Amino acid sequence: MSLSLLALAFGDLFPNGIEHYAVGGLFVGLGVAVIYLGTAIPAGASTFLESTLSYASNLSRFQQYRPSRDWRVVFTLGIVAGAFVYAATFQSGLVSSSLHQPATTGEFLEVGGLTLWLTEVQPWRLFLGGVLIGVGTRLGKGCTSGHGVCGVGSASGASFVGVATFLLIAIGVAQLVAALGVSP
Amino acid sequence: MSADHEQHPLFLPLVFAGGLIFGFGLGFSHMAQPEVVLNFLQFDDFGLLFVMFGAAVVTGITFFGIKQFRSTAPLTGAVYGRRLKTLDKNVVIGGGIFGVGWGLSGICPGAAYASLGVGNITILYGIAGMFVGAYLQGYWRSASAESDAPAAAAD
Secondary structure (H helix, E strand, C coil), X not given: CXXXXXXXXXXXXXXXXXXXXXXXXXXXXXXXXXXXXXXXXXXXXXXXXXXXXXXXXXXXXXXXXXXXXXXXXXXXXXXXXXXXXXXXXXXCCCCCCCCCCCCCCCEEEEECCEEEEECCCCHHHHHHHHHHHHHHHHHXXXXXXXXXXXXXXXXXXXXXXXXXXXXXXXXXXXXXXXXXXXXX | CCCXXXXXXXXXXHHHHHHHHHHHHHHHCCCCCHHHHHHHHCCCCXXXXXXXXXXXXXXXXXXXXXXXXXXXXCCCCCECCCCCCCCCHHHXXXXXXXXXXXXXXXXXXXXXXXXXXXXXXXXXHHHHHHHHHHHHHHHHHHHHHHHCCCCCCCC
């Protein structure tokens, strides 16, 4: 009986299972590991925002990223391309696996055999959230990949503090926004 | 950190390959869907924990494990080190601001780039916002660095 209660609680916590989350997470870690093994660089995703601005702006803050700006563009293009590979295979139904879970949110758009996925989260939330993310990740020295994956993987005290801060605040804000009836 | 003079010919291809794997993982784990991240933050589905900590376990093993075999990276000659940042009030203030944005939108930088890859052109609102935000803090901090005398590279 206690076992079935446990299973019930587990199903509540993970209504979509855990396999695709765990497998996806391993790939995310593997992507960082591949770059690190070859270059010793623990790559994060948010520095790209500032390093790319150095192409267009002479502000001193951005110039410090000139040496890394080219590879950061390549890293970001790789991320977009990798997600596109996912879209062209699993998302489009060309490849299937018991570890994969089809999307249950947003909306699908079929374009010539390719299944695209589109969010239903309102543009103003994406834009305003994006502005705060741009300010916060750069001031706070990292994002979910820099602090959350590379920093936690490095057992960095600053990253543990960073992750705890943005996780707790984000939970509070998301619950508040939902309670105010904003959806999606 | 990265080579200024002679760059190994495999440097950029390797970075691209790493990004490819990283982006595929974000697609497969549904982190490219802001709705799924919001479901986590609203306690409807805790799967995101497996993504973030699953990835951190892999990087942790890699970061600490490789040093048992060699001390410098083959493509850059750089010494293998950990990703360590100074803990100061900016980590908390910046983390807090990022948290408000993450909670409001359900997106973060890496997942937003991946979201574009799965076809979500609406995410361009978010990516545009991120560049605006990154520019704003760069503008403020460049101005304050000039008034504070010698500009220090904080991170």
